[in-house]
Amino acid sequence: MSLAQSISPAAVRAARDRLARGPAPFLWQEAARRMAERLPLLRLQPRLVLDMGCAWGDGLALLRQHYPQARLLGVEASARLAEHARRGHVSGAWLRRLRGAAPTEVVVGELGAAPPGGRGLAQLLWSNLALGWAGDPGQVFGAWSRLLMPDGVLMFTTFGPDTLRELRDDGAAALGVRPAAWVDMHDLGDLLVAQGLTAPVMDMELLRLRWADADSALRELAQLGRAPHELAFPGLRTPRRWSRLRELLHERARATAHGQVELSFELVYGHAFKPATSRAEQGVASIGLEQIGGRRRTQAG
Numbered sequence: 001m002s003l004a005q006s007i008s009p010a011a012v013r014a015a016r017d018r019l020a021r022g023p024a025p026f027l028w029q030e031a032a033r034r035m036a037e038r039l040p041l042l043r044l045q046p047r048l049v050l051d052m053g054c055a056w057g058d059g060l061a062l063l064r065q066h067y068p069q070a071r072l073l074g075v076e077a078s079a080r081l082a083e084h085a086r087r088g089h090v091s092g093a094w095l096r097r098l099r100g101a102a103p104t105e106v107v108v109g110e111l112g113a114a115p116p117g118g119r120g121l122a123q124l125l126w127s128n129l130a131l132g133w134a135g136d137p138g139q140v141f142g143a144w145s146r147l148l149m150p151d152g153v154l155m156f157t158t159f160g161p162d163t164l165r166e167l168r169d170d171g172a173a174a175l176g177v178r179p180a181a182w183v184d185m186h187d188l189g190d191l192l193v194a195q196g197l198t199a200p201v202m203d204m205e206l207l208r209l210r211w212a213d214a215d216s217a218l219r220e221l222a223q224l225g226r227a228p229h230e231l232a233f234p235g236l237r238t239p240r241r242w243s244r245l246r247e248l249l250h251e252r253a254r255a256t257a258h259g260q261v262e263l264s265f266e267l268v269y270g271h272a273f274k275p276a277t278s279r280a281e282q283g284v285a286s287i288g289l290e291q292i293g294g295r296r297r298t299q300a301g
Contacts, residue, residue, distance in 0.1 A: 007135040009077070009110055011228040016055070016078035016133070018225065024056035025223035027209065031157045031267055032128045034205070036062040038269065042153055046070045046123030050147060053077070053111045053130025057085025060104055063126060064089075073122075074106040075115045077133070082108045112140040114147060121149040127156040133227040137183055142195040151276035154197060160185055160204055160266030164221075167263070171248055175241050180226060185268045197272035204268045210260040214249035217261045 036059075046067055051059050054074030063072055074089075076082040085106045109115045111127075111134040125144050134140045144154055164179040166172075185202040192200040211217040253261045 007133070007227055012111070012133055013077050013079075015225055015228050016076070017080045019055065019223070020078060020080035020084050022223050024058055025220055027207075027220065027224060027265060028055065028129055029058055030207075032059045032062055034267070035126070035128060035155065035157050035269060036066065038155070038271075039063075039066045042124075042155070042271070044124055044153060046152075048073065048120060048122040048124075050075065050115070050122045050125045052125060052127040052144065053133060054085050054106060055081050055128070055130070057089040057106065059126060059128050060085065060089045060106075064104065067124075069102050070124075071102050071119075072104040073115060073119055074104075075109045075111070076106060077109070077111055079108050082106050110134075112143045114143070121152070122147055123149055123152045125152065125154045127154075129157055129159070129224075131156055131158040132180065132182065137188060138191040138194060141191055141197065145195050145197055145274055148274040150274055152274045153271055154192075154274070155271040156269075158182065158188070158268050158270075160268045162206060162264060162266035165264050166252070172245070175245050175248065177245065182266070182268075185270065188268065188270055192270065192272040196275065198275050200270065200272040202268065202270050204266055207265045207267055208262055209265065210258065210262045212260060214246040214253075214261050217249060217263060218246070221263075 044067075047069075048071045049063050049067060051063065051072065051074040054060060054076050055078075057074060060072050060074050063070070074082070074085055076085060090104050090106055107115055107117065111130050125148055127144070131137055131140060141154070148154060159180075159182045161182045161184055163182055167177050167179050185204055189200045189202045209217075209220070211220065249261045253259055256262065
């Protein structure tokens with residue numbers, strides 16, 4: 001499978017605009033919460049933190065809890081989602097600044113490009129479930145690396161290939177269901193190194209979510225959205241196919257002991273460091289001897 005996927009920025013904006021019609025879905029918030037639990041391991045005191053693909057803005061609130069003195073900048077491709085984030089997490093910021101608090105901003109910009117306005121380099125770049133919306137992950141990692149100061153950290157979540165594995169069989173395919181082809185976490189780690197980032201740590205959890213009925217499950221999937229890339233399949237275009245999919249999910253639920261619709265999500269976590277010494281080229285970084293052993297790193301099992 002090719003890791004590169006062609007995604008039109010205009011199509012991404014339109015698709016993410018649709019997400020602004022509803023609140024942040026549970027899974028998106030849960031992924032951000034679980035990633036935030038790992039922030040203390042980094043032992044950072046950043047002055048500027050970028051939230052690339054900040055969506056509804058809940059990640060900004062988590063980052064503020066950990067870094068009360070940092071400038072926070074959320075970048076979102078959708079103007080509607082950006083406005084949602086501003087209303088929830090930036091309104092009243094002028095009063096907080098009068099009290100000496102660090103500013104929080106949200107700007108509209110592409111997920112794999114530098115924020116407009118040239119606000120400088122960050123010590124931490126955070127991105128929650130936005131990587132799959134930004135096209136070729138290698139190119140995105142390269143762009144994100146250029147937004148980091150030396151010794152800065154890139155931290156992200158994304159979905160892995162076992163996501164929605166219950167919908168990857170022949171029964172679902174016959175109805176036009178084709179879940180997105182997510183990149184394996186080991187390949188993502190290789191791409192981080194290829195872009196000159198060092199000490200990558202990749203980890204995953206398999207989450208199984210249950211719903212009382214198929215409509216609730218499908219509603220949650222719609223709230224998460226999907227990047228409109230060239231490999232996306234246009235299936236489920238008729239009410240009859242939607243009805244058959246609901247029947248399929250209910251049939252499988254009845255075959256379980258709990259009697260609920262269950263879907264799996266492989267949640268992938270990754271972080272890596274930008275070299276603190278010479279600029280990395282073609283995936284090779286020069287690291288000084290004084291740095292070896294100077295940074296403790298936790299590798300999840």
